[in-house]
Amino acid sequence: MKNLRLKAARAGKDYSQQQLADLCGVSRQTINAIEKGDYNPTINLCIAICKALDKTLDELFWEE
Amino acid sequence: MKNLRLKAARAGKDYSQQQLADLCGVSRQTINAIEKGDYNPTINLCIAICKALDKTLDELFWEE
DNA sequence: TCTTTATGTAAAAAATACTTGACAAATTAT
DNA sequence: ATAATTTGTCAAGTATTTTTTACATAAAGA
Numbered sequence: 001m002k003n004l005r006l007k008a009a010r011a012g013k014d015y016s017q018q019q020l021a022d023l024c025g026v027s028r029q030t031i032n033a034i035e036k037g038d039y040n041p042t043i044n045l046c047i048a049i050c051k052a053l054d055k056t057l058d059e060l061f062w063e064e
Numbered sequence: 065m066k067n068l069r070l071k072a073a074r075a076g077k078d079y080s081q082q083q084l085a086d087l088c089g090v091s092r093q094t095i096n097a098i099e100k101g102d103y104n105p106t107i108n109l110c111i112a113i114c115k116a117l118d119k120t121l122d123e124l125f126w127e128e
Numbered sequence: 129t130c131t132t133t134a135t136g137t138a139a140a141a142a143a144t145a146c147t148t149g150a151c152a153a154a155t156t157a158t
Numbered sequence: 159a160t161a162a163t164t165t166g167t168c169a170a171g172t173a174t175t176t177t178t179t180a181c182a183t184a185a186a187g188a
Contacts, residue, residue: 016133016134016135017134017135018133018134018135026176026177027176027177027178028134028135029136029137029138029176029177029178030175030176030177032135032136032137033137033175033176036136036137039174039175039176040106040107040108040174040175041106041107041175041176042104042105042106042107042144042145042175042176043104043105043106043107043110043125044104045175045176046107047125047126047127050126056121056122056126057120057121057122057125057126058120058121058122058126061107061111061121062111062114062120062121062122063111080163080164080165081164081165082163082164082165090146090147091146091147091148092164092165093146093147093148093166093167093168094145094146094147096165096166096167097145097146097167100166100167103144103145103146104144104145105145105146106145106146106174106175109145109146129188130187130188131186131187131188132185132186132187132188133184133185133186133187134183134184134185134186135182135183135184135185136181136182136183136184137180137181137182137183138179138180138181139178139179139180140177140178140179141176141177141178141179142175142176142177142178143174143175143176143177144173144174144175144176145172145173145174145175146171146172146173146174147170147171147172147173148169148170148171148172149168149169149170150167150168150169151166151167151168152165152166152167153164153165153166153167154163154164154165154166155162155163155164155165156161156162156163156164157160157161157162157163158159158160158161158162
């Protein structure tokens with residue numbers, strides 16, 4: 001399932017996928033795939049994404 | 065760096081590494097390595113661990 | 129229009145998470 | 159004491175994340 005919270009948070013910062021990828025030190029395709037939701041990133045990457053977007057893990061990756 | 069919050073949460077449930085590993089569907093060595101801190105688990109595994117221990121991602125894996 | 133930027137997607141290769149099996153040291157229980 | 163459980167660690171293999179290269183479409187600007 002898509003990660004719309006991530007997409008929204010990125011939009012809130014007005015970052016492109018490429019910009020966010022650069023901030024996190026990964027490729028654009030990796031960010032794209034995570035938003036698309038068909039995969040399972042590592043926790044370190046999730047943390048890097050959260051910090052780039054001023055969010056926490058629970059805000060972007062936790063689901064009840 | 066060691067993940068002492070994870071170790072403490074596991075202790076709080078009185079689970080062995082093996083029991084927690086079984087609940088999460090991974091090997092004991094994987095849990096051991098995560099507590100030891102010398103690696104980078106996937107977010108799905110982190111979520112499985114959190115649910116097994118009644119914690120959230122922020123409580124076990126977020127650092128300011 | 130024409131150009132540039134942003135996004136979606138795919139396949140092969142590289143990097144690394146995770147497993148399995150095994151052994152020793154440390155705890156805990158009997 | 160000693161037996162059983164738990165933990166720490168290692169090495170080799172498998173599975174999956176991530177990179178790289180590439181192409182196509184959509185949106186935005188000049």
